[in-house]
Amino acid sequence: MNGEKPKKKVAIYIRISTDIEKQNLNTQLDPLVEYCNKNNYQYEIFQDIASGAKESRPNLDKLMRMIREQKFDALLVWKVDRLGRSLRHLLQILQELEKNKCDFISLTEGYDTSTPQGKLIFSIVGAFAEFERAIIRERVKAGIIRAIKEGKRVGRPVGSKDKKRRRVSGYFLRWQNTQQKTL
DSSP states (O other), rough: OOOOOOEEEEEEEESSSOEEEEEEEHHHHHHHHHHHHTOOOOOEEEEEOOOOOOSHHHHHHHHHHHHHTTHHHHHESSSSSGGSHHHHHHHHHHHHHHTOOOOOEEEETEEEEESSSHHHHHHHHHHHHHHHHHHHHHHHHHHHHHHHHHOOOOSOOOOOSOOOOOOOOTTTHHHHHHHHHHH
């Protein structure tokens, strides 16, 4: 060895909820890559377009498999809510990272789990992310109720390409039967 310490291997995880114009993965990606380059880290990028409430996302699942194989020294995100919106899920990820000696770094929130303070802040921010999601859900429900009272159509958008009427069968009927049996 020539005395140089090995480069830190970092997994960059980015997520947006939808691929509409208002959201762009590069908003998160550019500063994360810049951070890795500035600190001379090796990095690999994982990106998903999915709700943060979903615990299983294709690239998050792949990333977690690689963390279990201890291929990364740290997981870097733009904000903790990009990783997840459920406190339980975030804490599971944190435990998995800790078990596999992988630090967690949130770039814009300025903390990492290599310190006890970082672990505490991660838990607190995770609770707020879950709270924020619950508030959004309440607002959406209230908006739907208001729209129904105003006589507006709720559901599939007008002009949707899929106008085919669906028959109720298969999984739904089996589920419905199990619900009736449990009552």
